[in-house]
Amino acid sequence: MKLGTKTYLGALENIIWPIVFIVYGIFCILNADAMLSVRMIKDIAYSAIPLGFIVLAEAIVLLNGNFDLSVGQIAGLSAAVGAIFAANDLVPPAFTPFVPIIVGTLCGCVNGILVGKIGLNAFLATLGTFLVFDGIQLLTRHTVIFEFPEIYLVPGEIWYVSILIFVCALGCLHIFLYKTKYGYHYLAVGSSQKASGMLGLPISKIIFLSFVLSGLLSGISGLFYTGYLGAYGPLIAEDTVFMAFAAAVLGGISLKGGRGKIINVFGGVILLGIISSGLTVLAVSPYVRRVLFGVLVVTAIIIDLMKNRIREKVMKEN
Amino acid sequence: MNNIILKANNLHKWYGSIHALKGVDFSVYEGEILGLLGGNGAGKSTLINILSGVYKKDEGEIILRNKEINFNSPQEARNSGIETVFQDQALVNDLNIAQNIFLSREITNKFGFVKDSIMEKESANLIKSLGLNIPIMQKEVQYCSGGERQGIALSRAIYFKAKIVLLDEPMTALSAEGKNRMYDIIQKMRIEEKISFLIISHDIEKIYSLCDRFLIFNRGEKKVEINKNEITIKEIEKTMLQEGI
Numbered sequence: 001m002k003l004g005t006k007t008y009l010g011a012l013e014n015i016i017w018p019i020v021f022i023v024y025g026i027f028c029i030l031n032a033d034a035m036l037s038v039r040m041i042k043d044i045a046y047s048a049i050p051l052g053f054i055v056l057a058e059a060i061v062l063l064n065g066n067f068d069l070s071v072g073q074i075a076g077l078s079a080a081v082g083a084i085f086a087a088n089d090l091v092p093p094a095f096t097p098f099v100p101i102i103v104g105t106l107c108g109c110v111n112g113i114l115v116g117k118i119g120l121n122a123f124l125a126t127l128g129t130f131l132v133f134d135g136i137q138l139l140t141r142h143t144v145i146f147e148f149p150e151i152y153l154v155p156g157e158i159w160y161v162s163i164l165i166f167v168c169a170l171g172c173l174h175i176f177l178y179k180t181k182y183g184y185h186y187l188a189v190g191s192s193q194k195a196s197g198m199l200g201l202p203i204s205k206i207i208f209l210s211f212v213l214s215g216l217l218s219g220i221s222g223l224f225y226t227g228y229l230g231a232y233g234p235l236i237a238e239d240t241v242f243m244a245f246a247a248a249v250l251g252g253i254s255l256k257g258g259r260g261k262i263i264n265v266f267g268g269v270i271l272l273g274i275i276s277s278g279l280t281v282l283a284v285s286p287y288v289r290r291v292l293f294g295v296l297v298v299t300a301i302i303i304d305l306m307k308n309r310i311r312e313k314v315m316k317e318n
Numbered sequence: 319m320n321n322i323i324l325k326a327n328n329l330h331k332w333y334g335s336i337h338a339l340k341g342v343d344f345s346v347y348e349g350e351i352l353g354l355l356g357g358n359g360a361g362k363s364t365l366i367n368i369l370s371g372v373y374k375k376d377e378g379e380i381i382l383r384n385k386e387i388n389f390n391s392p393q394e395a396r397n398s399g400i401e402t403v404f405q406d407q408a409l410v411n412d413l414n415i416a417q418n419i420f421l422s423r424e425i426t427n428k429f430g431f432v433k434d435s436i437m438e439k440e441s442a443n444l445i446k447s448l449g450l451n452i453p454i455m456q457k458e459v460q461y462c463s464g465g466e467r468q469g470i471a472l473s474r475a476i477y478f479k480a481k482i483v484l485l486d487e488p489m490t491a492l493s494a495e496g497k498n499r500m501y502d503i504i505q506k507m508r509i510e511e512k513i514s515f516l517i518i519s520h521d522i523e524k525i526y527s528l529c530d531r532f533l534i535f536n537r538g539e540k541k542v543e544i545n546k547n548e549i550t551i552k553e554i555e556k557t558m559l560q561e562g563i
Contacts, residue, residue, distance in 0.1 A: 175431075179431045179432060180426075180430055180431060180432060181424040181426055181430070181432055184413070184417060184421065184424060184432060185421075185422065187410075187412065187413065188410045188413060188417075188421055190412075191410045191411055191412035191413065192409075192410045192411060192412075194408075195407075195408045195409055195410045195411075196410065196421075197392075198372070198392055198402070198404055198408035199392060199393070199396075199408055199421055199422045200371070200391045200392035200393025200394070200395075200396060200422060201393075201421075201422055254412075258410070258411075258412040258413075259412045315458075315460075315461040316461070
């Protein structure tokens, strides 16, 4: 492979970063005073973290060649159960942050059993659990909770703690996926279940693991949403799955599975933060925001398709 | 004749009510190339899938180097020295050449981290020793030619010191040049590494020159077992016609 080709393909893999700067630049032109302040930059990063965990949850399943529609609902249910345990002193305060994480992981186990062990189609199975988790969340708690032990809110309430934990999670996933043999097996199953099966990789276990990881990250998101908002509300993490999907794909995670840098998902998360904050600054109506986010999802898919076509063309020429 | 490396006695396999393999017996000698011939549904692929650990046999015994074996997974077969190169080579397109060669048997340090640079170096040496010209081991296999892909799949067998390589229709995706290179690689592996090969192919002409012996299958039964010097291509074709294959 020629050096020029390698550089070109590298740029293609990291295309999210120029997109981040261009979109930020556009919002700066539209409202420089607000967008260029240090506080705004901090807020963009901080406000994106709870959704960032859902993006990671979706990305990890996409990398394994599947799709999880229930990530937002897992975050919501985890936040609800966590809030009840924390607000009612059902566990010692120091353990309260672990409750939503455990709930999220258990929800991930349910998805993992349905898809990895029973072999259901991931899209349809998680469409079902989307409704189940959503219903259970509302049955569990459909009103707001404000009173929490301080330790429960800390991870999502203090901006630098929030960002630091997210960066650590990103780093751990990066090491797992690209530096360990288990990560190679994970990506191999995402790329080709057939070939991986012929080589004896434990496909159903790996698929199960992908949903468990996804549930765990969604559970963390539920905790961070509560900390960020300072309260639990029944609409927590609602409608986030499509945003998460768009951010993961824009971050370079292939829709076909097995390909993508998890680090670049951070770019997708930041992009969502910029768009969300930028639209707030410009006082764009919620209806228009919905349309724009829909456009973003379609754009993400088009960019993924174009990247694949360009890569194929470049590799064939070399 | 060399030593027997693998012996199968009275192998049976059923898929529901279909009796796919009916009491098959055969032996494989060290360093020989054994051709498995027969039409569709003859039982060749079932036999390969049993030997490679994809399917379990229902009856009979398989003895590998004087030890009875019963594989529960392809991984167990590979660990016992039986490597399979499937028709589509079992390569993962999004992984690079080195990652594919070492997939499921990666070289790691004591902390469990993969040693990419060592795997790439070893892969480069292997690929070079097979006479293939692929300069960069980070190349994803989806961008390799058919011949290169076969070479990559075969190099797994060499590196992990396989004793038997099972090849299921290995020439299908190859150009004329690729087929010649494949012949050279197989001969080299047989002579230098004393590896035995079992080759399935519909193309009798192509594999006749390569094989030492032939097993001809029909409807799950082994009909003929014969050395190459005892039969010509035309006689093989005639036999297959007589058997209704």
